[in-house]
Structures are given as structure tokens and as C-alpha cells.
Amino acid sequence: MVIITGTSRGIGKAIAENYLSLGELVIGIGRNHTISHPNYSPIICDLNNPESVDRISFPQLNEEPVIFIHNAGILGRVDYFEKLESVELARVMQVNLFAGAAILQRLLNYIPKTRIFKSIFISSGAGKNPIASWAxxxxxxxxxDLFCQTIQLEEQQLGREKFHCLSVAPGVVDTDMQVMIRETSADSFSEVERFREYKHSNQLYSPELVAKKLYKLIHETPLEQVIYSLRDIQL
Ligand SMILES: NC(=O)c1ccc[n+]([C@@H]2O[C@H](COP(=O)([O-])OP(=O)(O)OC[C@H]3O[C@@H](n4cnc5c(N)ncnc54)[C@H](OP(=O)(O)O)[C@@H]3O)[C@@H](O)[C@H]2O)c1
Incomplete structure (x- = not known):
């Protein structure tokens, strides 16, 4: 069973469709659902609303491994931090980290310790190097990154032997998020031309390629660390 947040479009939709094409059961969590498939179960949830996240109820688990992928993410308004409203930081942290953490905590308390359980958070190169206007x-x-490393450490100490927590950077991917980045004005975002150039020179990964690389990492690679980049996964 695969549980994925943010399956309406972009990387999350491609990951969900890849698993569905392989016959897996997929539960999608998000505000909008665009996948219609007999093995796809939608859970409607605004991840920016903690109460909505707490109301999620998971179906009965079978004996199969559980994969949880926190993919939903937002960039927030692109501009210098001093010009933003302070709630912007809270909103981005809520969707990108706290919502996924809350779901993971519920799953850790729900899934037996003996079960194969892999939790993947989609991270970013922007979590390793600063980019002005993306604070x-x-x-x-x-x-x-550090949350996933800490959870991996904790669950090892708690004896959950078949658990892996991964933080996975996908590379630069051709989705709506990149459209939004390219549309920002140079006054607000000094590096906008670099991102426009990625698109013009065809340097963006497709979401489908990312989904296949992620599958290879999760299912066909010895998982010896927590932090990965899909740039290092060759198909
Ligand atoms: N694209 C890139 O180059 C790139 C690079 C590095 C990392 N990433 C990461 O990859 C992940 C997917 O990004 P993407 O490029 O596929 O972005 P995207 O095309 O903008 O899709 C984002 C997904 O997150 C969902 N989402 C956003 N806010 C939500 C909320 N409040 N509640 C529920 N769902 C919400 C969206 O659903 P709605 O339909 O509800 O909006 C959508 O399904 C993100 O974590 C992003 O940070 C992307």
C-alpha cells in the first residue's frame, strides 16, 4: 500500500500513476484529486490545516509493506523575506514539513513494528544551499532533511527494524512549481533567469522520470543512508 500526499498534479501524480500501473493500491491525500482508477482511494485534506490533517483516517492495513511519500509542497510567495507577511513562513513549514510529520506520526503509531515501512519526504537542493527570495x-x-535523519535514528532505537526514513531531492522538475518560479519578476527573484534557462535548454526532468527513479531508489536500492538525490539514481 502506498500513501502519497499531493497527487493532483506534478511529481505526486506521476508517482501515484507509476505505482498504479504496477498494480499497487494507492491512497492519495490532498485538496484536489485528478486520478480515477479502481486502485486509487482519495482522501480530501487541506494540508495547510492541522485539524484537517488530524481528521485523516487510514483504511485497514493488509500484511503488505507500507510506503508513505510526503510529496505535497509549496514554494510560498517568492520575494525577499523582509517584504513577506510572517504567516508565509508558517504556511510553508506547515505544508512542507508539519503536515507530513503529523501523518508519519499517526502511521508510526498505527503500523506494527514488524511491518516493512518506508517513509519518504520529498526534499530539495534548496534545503542544502540558500536561494535568495526562497527563505x-x-x-x-x-x-x-534533519527531521528524517532524526526519525530514522529514533525508530532504530525503538526497534523498528524494517523501517527506513528517506529525504529525497528530485532535481529540477517540469511542473507547475517551475512555471511559478519562471513567472516571478527579477525584482523579486534575482536568480529567475537561471530557472528560465533550465526550461529553454531542456534541462528539466519530467515528473514521470522522477517517479521511475524514486521507485528504483525505494524498491531496488540498498538503503544505507537517509538523504538522497535522484540525480544519483540512474535508470
Ligand atoms: N518541481 C521541482 O523542480 C522541484 C524541485 C525540488 C523539489 N520539489 C518538491 O517536489 C514536491 C512536488 O512538487 P511539484 O513540483 O510536483 O509541485 P506542484 O506541481 O506545484 O504540485 C504540488 C502538489 O502539492 C499539493 N499541495 C499543495 N498545497 C497543498 C495543500 N495545502 N494541501 C494539499 N495538497 C497541497 C498540490 O495540490 P493542489 O491541487 O491542492 O494544489 C499538488 O498536488 C514538492 O515537495 C516540491 O517542494 C520540486
Whole structure:
């Protein structure tokens, strides 16, 4: 069973469709659902609303491994931090980190310790290096890396032997998030031309390629660390 947040479009939709094409049961969590498939179960939830996240109820688990992928993410308004409203930071942290953490905590308390359980948070290169006008996003993705490392450590100490927690950066991917980045004005975002150039010179990964690389990492790679980049996964 695969539980994925943010399956309405972009990377999350491609990951869900890849698993569905392989016959897996997929539960999608998000505000909008665009997948219609007999093995797809939608859970409507605004991840920006903690009460809505707490109301999620999971179906009965069978004996199969559980994969949880916290993919939903937002960039927030792209501009210098001093110009933003302070709630912007809270909103980005809530969707990118806290919502996924709350779901993971519920799953850790629900899934027996003996079960194969892999939890993947989609991180970003922006969590490793600062990008001006992306302060909230960079902070949230850096936090994702250390959160996942800490949970891996904790669950090892608690004896959950078949558990892996991964923080996975997908590379630069051709989705609505990149459209939004390219549409920002240079006054608000000094590096906008670099991102426009990625698109013009065809350097963006497709979401489908990312989904296949992620599958290879999760299911066909010895998992010896927590932090990964899909740039290092060759198909
Ligand atoms: N694209 C890139 O180059 C890139 C690079 C590095 C990392 N990432 C990461 O990859 C992940 C997917 O990004 P993407 O490029 O596929 O972005 P995207 O095309 O903008 O899709 C984002 C997904 O998150 C969902 N989402 C956003 N806010 C939500 C909320 N409040 N409640 C529920 N769902 C919400 C969206 O659903 P709605 O339909 O509800 O809006 C959508 O399904 C993100 O974590 C992003 O940070 C992307």
C-alpha cells in the first residue's frame, strides 16, 4: 500500500500513476484529486490545516509493506523575506514539513513494528544551499532533511527494524512549481533567469522520470543512508 500526499498534479501524480500501473493500491491525500482508477482511494485534506490533517483516517492495513511519500509542497510567495507577511513562513513549514510529520506520526503509531515501512519526504537542493527570495522554502526543506535523519535514528532505537526514513531531492522538475518560479519578476527573484534557462535548454526532468527513479531508489536500492538525490539514481 502506498500513501502519497499531493497527487493532483506534478511529481505526486506521476508517482501515484507509476505505482498504479504496477498494480499497487494507492491512497492519495490532498485538496484536489485528478486520478480515477479502481486502485486509487482519495482522501480530501487541506494540508495547510492541522485539524484537517488530524481528521485523516487510514483504511485497514493488509500484511503488505507500507510506503508513505510526503510529496505535497509549496514554494510560498517568492520575494525577499523582509517584504513577506510572517504567516508565509508558517504556511510553508506547515505544508512542507508539519503536515507530513503529523501523518508519519499517526502511521508510526498505527503500523506494527514488524511491518516493512518506508517513509519518504520529498526534499530539495534548496534545503542544502540558500536561494535568495526562497527563505521559507529553503528552511522547510533543510528541516525535512534533519527531521528524517532524526526519525530514522529514533525508530532504530525503538526497534523498528524494517523501517527506513528517506529525504529525497528530485532535481529540477517540469511542473507547475517551475512555471511559478519562471513567472516571478527579477525584482523579486534575482536568480529567475537561471530557472528560465533550465526550461529553454531542456534541462528539466519530467515528473514521470522522477517517479521511475524514486521507485528504483525505494524498491531496488540498498538503503544505507537517509538523504538522497535522484540525480544519483540512474535508470
Ligand atoms: N518541481 C521541482 O523542480 C522541484 C524541485 C525540488 C523539489 N520539489 C518538491 O517536489 C514536491 C512536488 O512538487 P511539484 O513540483 O510536483 O509541485 P506542484 O506541481 O506545484 O504540485 C504540488 C502538489 O502539492 C499539493 N499541495 C499543495 N498545497 C497543498 C495543500 N495545502 N494541501 C494539499 N495538497 C497541497 C498540490 O495540490 P493542489 O491541487 O491542492 O494544489 C499538488 O498536488 C514538492 O515537495 C516540491 O517542494 C520540486
Amino acid at each position: 521559507a522554502y529553503c528552511a522547510s526543506k533543510a528541516a525535512v
